Amino acid sequence: MSKITRREFALLAAGAGAVASHLEFARPAYAAGSARVVIIGGGPGGAAVANRLKSADAALDVTLIEPKDKYTTCFYSNLYLGGFRSFRSITHDYEGVKKRGITVVTDTATAVDTTAKTVTLARGSSPLSFDRLVVAPGIDLKFETIEGYSPDAAKIMPHAWQGGEQTWLLKEKLLALPDGGLIVMASPPNPYRCPPGPYERACMIGHFIKTRKPKAKLIIFDAKRTFSKEAVFEQAFNEYYRDIIELNLTNEIDDYTVVKVNAATGEVTTKSGRTERAALANIIPAQKAGSIAAKMGLTEGDWCPVNPDNFTSTKVKDVYVLGDAAIANPMPKSAYSAMSQANVVAADIIADLSGKPRPPGKYRNTCWSMLAPDNSAKIGGDYFPGKKDGKEILEAKDEFISKPDDSPDIRRQTYQESADWYRTAVADLFGEEPQKAGH
Incomplete structure (x- = not known):
């Protein structure tokens, strides 16, 4: 794969399974064009809601607010780091969304008046009015939880947990890593x-090191005692990346939560006092x-509580919150989850505006992870609203997870399944077919 230039990056990221809904939409009873839905956030959750609404009713006034005019997916970005995809192949614009009749506003929502039902934008244009509002703002990072870490430090020690420039920056630093250099990764708390x-x-x-920088090493400091698909990943570390990856999970003796970094020296320090000097952190x-969620009063603590039937906010009337920002345990914060939630949100909005019954939603998730060439694992399941110490989302008993002893054929099939899902998801979200992985 050729190295992407800074100019090419700027052009690609300017402005810094299948997913089709199985839900039945109620026939709209309101006057054509009379209802206005505004969606904050053009990621998987927000874009999927916009597309579902417009598909259900072409006359519905749907506006999508997103600060970036090109969207780099976090999902599949790890494959870019490993050399299996290009930056272009995970970066998409909103031209296909606009062609569906959805108004796309490239701006940042800075405030919402839920009484007047208006959204204020950063660039000072007239506030946007809405009848229903969907908030899908994704995540912000709590830089303050690690001493020495900040947005400026992230330019040296990238997190790459928000797609775009950070994704590109981490890959550039991998490419520039001296052979024999130490990489330190800090995994976040739940x-x-x-x-x-x-x-x-x-x-x-690990694959990048093995094929490009064979003398380098990766150390992982993890704030947790256990993690998703742990047995499968540990098997992959042992089989493919022995002597390359060192995993340090927090235990009864050592707390491997990273509490301090020094971007100038590359030092990374854990709570139990271990310090490593990284060539790349x-x-x-x-x-x-x-952040818009907290400004609107949608949060309790760090996240947004929602009604599990339809992902309406428990805090503010006529507002839906979905995707990573929502409290939807045990659903993980994934693109697949967000798109599944979007199906329910869109169906609920149409039913609500139509005065039709609003049946409780059902949800699904799958998370694929690439372990090595033609080798992927997955975890997933179905979810539904239920009651257990109050209303919450419950997981069905038929959840599935890959096993460490899965055959090579199953792993190849799982990899192909993930690639097919990405292709379908991107076509659905952005109205385009993604480029092939190597382009």
């Missing part, structure tokens, strides 16, 4: 975006809902 993500990234960095801090 809850965070994409639970298997850090360990898939470790595998992809990938620091992934604790996370919270995107």
